[in-house]
Amino acid sequence: MQVIDGSGQFSAPHGPDGTHWIEQLRVPDLSVGTYSIPAHGIDGQEPHTEDEIYVVTAGHAMFEASGDRVAVAAGSVLYVPAGEVHRFTDVTQDLAMVVVFAPAEGSQVTQPEPKAKATSDRDQYERS
DSSP: OOOOTTTTOOOOOSSTTSOEEEEEEEETTEEEEEEEEOTTOOOOOOOOSSEEEEEEEEEEEEEEETTEEEEEETTOEEEEOTTOOEEEEEEEEEEEEEEEEESOTTTTOOOOOOOOOOOOHHHHHHHO
16 A cells, blocks of 8 residues: 555646646556646647546646537546547646556557668578
C-alpha cells in the first residue's frame, strides 16, 4: 500500500507553458499524477498513447473531446481513450486534477522497427 501525498493539489506552473504536471506514482500497469492549469491558462497537451482518467479536484473549466464540450469542476470524472484529441479550455479558476494513465504514461509509445542489417553484394552472391 502507498499513500500518494499531495495528489490532486494545485501547483502553479514553473515555466511559460501554462500548465504543471507531476507524476506521483509509476508501475508498469498505471501511472498517477497531478495536472494543474492556472486560471486563464492554456492546455496545449497532445493525445496520449494510453487511456486516462481525470478526477477534477479543484477549479472550473470546459473540457473538449470528440466534438463534445462539457463543464468540469471539483468532482467531475472524465475518461479519455488512448489517441483521442482532448483539452481543457476556458479555465476560470485554478484547475487541479488527479490523472490516472493505464498502462503507465508513455509506455505505449511505439518504438521504431530495427533496421535490417545491410548486406553487401558479396553476401548476396555467396547465398545464391
